[in-house]
Amino acid sequence: MTNDSTGTLIRKTSDRLGRPPAGHPAGAVNRESVRKFKSWLVRIWPSAAVFVAVVLIWEISVGVLNLSSFVIAKPSEFMQEMWISREMLLDATWVTTEEILQGFLFSIVVGMVLALALARFHWVERALYPLIVLFQVVPKVALAPIFILWFGYGLAPKIILIVVIAFFPITLNMLVGLKAIDKELLLLMRSIGATRNQVLTQIQIPTSLPYLFAGLRIAITLAVIGAVVAEFAGAQNGLGYLIQFASTQLDTPLMFAALILVSLLGLVLYYAMSLAEYLLARKYPHITLQATN
Amino acid sequence: MEFEGIKAEGVEKRYGSGASAVTVLEGLDLEIQPHSFVSLLGPSGCGKSTLLKILGGIESASAGDVTVNGVPVGEAVRRRQFGLVPQKAALLPWKTALENARMLRQIATRRKRGADIEEAAAKALEMVGLTEAAHKLPHELSGGMAQRVSIARALALDPQILLMDEPFGALDAITRDEMNLRLADVWAETRKTVVFVTHSIPEAVFLSDVIHVMGTKPGRIVETLEIDLPRPRTLEVFDTPTFQEYAAHLRHQLEPKAVA
Structure with a gap:
């Protein structure tokens, strides 16, 4: 139990440092990069979702509020x-x-x-x-x-x-x-x-x-x-x-x-x-x- | 030319001036025999590190003379007669153990490469038992290994005098014993003149031919003790009565005097 959580902790630390643990075998590189891409997706999706939401709200509210395109463009x-x-x-x-x-x-x-x-x-x-x-x-x-x-x-x-x-x-x-x-x-x-x-x-x-x-x-x-x-x-x-x-x-x-x-x-x-x-x-x-x- | 050792006469070191001046070392005379292992032993604040730096020409004395082999210490620095092992290993983090071992000699000789540099660095690493770790970077080395690279870096200069400033102070007791044994071996092999600063009594007794015991306020030498223990020394030396006697005597010397 304790061992397990320590293991997770250590892995997370090496994730955050952004470099693989020293001496990892060359065969693991591919799996490593897939894992990296997944963790990148996990990190990126909240800000991507907010970005899309802002663009949508912007687009809709300019239309709904009938603002002039001189003031703000959709x-x-x-x-x-x-x-x-x-x-x-x-x-x-x-x-x-x-x-x-x-x-x-x-x-x-x-x-x-x-x-x-x-x-x-x-x-x-x-x-x-x-x-x-x-x-x-x-x-x-x-x-x-x-x-x-x-x-x-x-x-x-x-x-x-x-x-x-x-x-x-x-x-x-x-x-x-x-x-x-x-x-x-x-x-x-x-x-x-x-x-x-x-x-x-x-x-x-x-x-x-x-x-x-x-x-x-x-x-x-x-x-x-x-x-x-x-x-x-x-x-x-x-x-x-x-x-x-x-x-x-x-x-x-x-x-x-x-x-x-x-x-x-x-x-x-x-x-x-x-x-x-x-x-x-x-x-x-x-x-x-x-x-x- | 035969090496004559180090002579210090009337060495004083003061910081500041006037009423606020602090005297770190006062009226200090010292003679260090060639090819001997000499320790400067004393409590913290007695100026032993400062004395080491003055003997090695790294700091200048406020008064007095230091001569090495009959020439002023500054000239000895120019002739590359000193190899320093500082308190921290201070390795360059971007260089491997071998490159770190080469580094000082490259800078001192102003040459990037040369057969002598390669040979000296490889031999020095071998002497400290790190040939296997030659291509590791400092962050892959333990504290003891880093300190051994630091010693190799000094040895690769092939200096006449090794200056060691509490090199094992930060290591754990077991590693420290191991380092002391190794250093004793290296010394037996090279017979460099060593000036070794420490505040550990057993370490000083184990390694030295001569111990200069220093006192504080101001820093001065209170006793010079010759250690008459057979060489080569092994860890069993620690248990001999002679060793115990020396240690007890030194402990008594260094005891804080009762406050009047």
Whole structure:
């Protein structure tokens, strides 16, 4: 009896950790994946049911209450709109995706370089860290019109706004990771006369990777926000621009269609980021596993 | 050149300055003979770990000199004469036991690979009896095994001096006995000079040639005791009268003095 419940408990724990117990036989992989899929279904159905219910209630109540489609569009209306304007919407989605990806890449570069410089050189930390924190207080959404003024309506102001919004969690997370170095490891490095660069490259950077990935996940969602805000401020294409444009035309179905696509885009990018992390973690387990001893 | 051991003269360590300064170590003279196993034994807070770090050039002394083999300790660090075994194993979680054993030597020599590195790491793992576990990751190792990898990592440096800072403090009593036996074997095989910090009397007596007993406030050496027990030592040594006498004497030395 007691044994049984302990067994269940342990199995549940390994489920939650999302990895098979160590040393499971290769033949069990197929059964394992079927079991995983089933447990995924079990986890997903409540939120799926709520989602369907909300869409239905939305559809029905807009009709019953006889609300004007200027105010709120029915799901069926903007689904239709999505199909009718598919070329324009796909084009806009592509433009926005391009902005997000380029901005995100620059954010990674800026964020990591800053974190490394702050961790490696005390004077950089003393000079820059208070300013970076101060800069976080600035509502960066308000910077969008300024960037448009300075850099025009092209790609540049979008990328710059994304970087300004998204670099911070990358820098902060990586910096925390770089400083999370084990004190005993530091003693070991000192006992062999290792240089600061060696400590940084051999110990600190690998240690910081799980922290960095947590920062990247936050940053990708911020990059989506940055792109939309930048397009609001001034653009000639993109989903944010379409939302803005549709609102001036009182084309509510188009507005909702673009809004849905932006949300989907954010979701897809977030899970792409998670997938990248998962694939990397399979090769280098330490990027998500914390030190255990 | 013949190795001359470690000499410490007038070593002091203070933290802070002025009225709030705390003296951790005061007027400390010490000589450690080459190829001997020396323990620093004392209650917690007597500065034995700090002394170890000063002897190994990891921390600097506020006053006094430490020389190793006739050269200042900083120079000895540059010549890679020390191998440290810290309190926690502090293995890199993403490297296997073998890779962890290689790690310090790779960094110290600034080479990723080399026949000497492979050979030294494999031999060190063999010495601590972990050849079988060479490809396991740290989270698959027990506490005792992790600590043995830590010792192998220091041995792979092929240092003249092993600095061991209460390496078995966190292990259970049975594992600890096993580790002590193994360490005695390793020492007999390599004859490295070992400076071993501990607060366990039996551990110190079992392993050492010389025990420096330390007192507190400020940290200083109150007695230097030579342990004259035959080697190789086995667990039966614990039951001999000589061992008991040493242990009783040390217990008396370390007894908290009655508060006046």
